[in-house]
Amino acid sequence: MNPKKHKPEVLNFTTKAIAHFKHKLSAQGKENKIRLGVKKSGCNGFSYYFEFVSRGNKTDKVLKVDDMEFFIPSDSIEILSGSQVDFTIEGLNQGIKFINPNASAVCGCGESFTVNSLPEKDGSNNLAAAQKKKLKILPHKDLCPDGLEFDLEPDETILDACLRNGIRLEHACEKACACTTCHVIVKEGFENLEDASDEEEDLLDKAWGLQPNSRLSCQAYPVDEVTVIEIPKYTINQVSELT
Ligand code: FES
The missing domain is CATH 3.10.20.30 (Beta-grasp domain)
Structure with missing residues (x-):
């Protein structure tokens, strides 16, 4: 079964982020796709992650950006929905930065965050479903x-x-x-x-x-x-x- 396609507005990439990921992928061998999602971090927060993969999981959504393929874990979609993915350089630090409308509080270094209550669909949401x-x-x-x-x-x-x-x-x-x-x-x-x-x-x-x-x-x-x-x-x- 093919992974499901999802609406492109789940994530929006800036041109700098696209250039950054393309540059990174050019150095990859078989693992020339990117899996990008959120994971639990600390007692009630989340953090972003991405990894280079050769294919996604069966339940991942597929997002095509330019010639690149991103896989988004199904339980991350709702938390990431509407986010902008940017690449920033601040002083000596540079890296991918998420501007996420669902994040209610972000820690000082920007690595972990908590979420606002997410919009309900059919009486549930992905996060709640994942928990139950x-x-x-x-x-x-x-x-x-x-x-x-x-x-x-x-x-x-x-x-x-x-x-x-x-x-x-x-x-x-x-x-x-x-x-x-x-x-x-x-x-x-x-x-x-x-x-x-x-x-x-x-x-x-x-x-x-x-x-x-x-x-x-x-x-x-x-x-x-x-x-x-x-x-x-x-x-x-x-x-x-x-x-
Ligand atoms: S079919 Fe062999 S482990 Fe599932």
């Missing part, structure tokens, strides 16, 4: 005997969330969508997941214990509320060892 996304794992005899419920990080797959919380789901192909050992069954909240790609749909047919609401956890990104999953009793590898 939860994953509930039903009990599995070996991997999670008592079941577990935890919060999801932004842009996190079900597999990564499970591994982060000590649930050792098998992932033989290292998340390359090539093995089905990370297969899970979504008992509630199937509609909370990003759609499966054609590649995932095709591979799922080989999963042991396939159900209509099956997903490959390494490819499934929850985007809202609570998702409840069941870990199948066996993976395809375990079944072939038993037979």
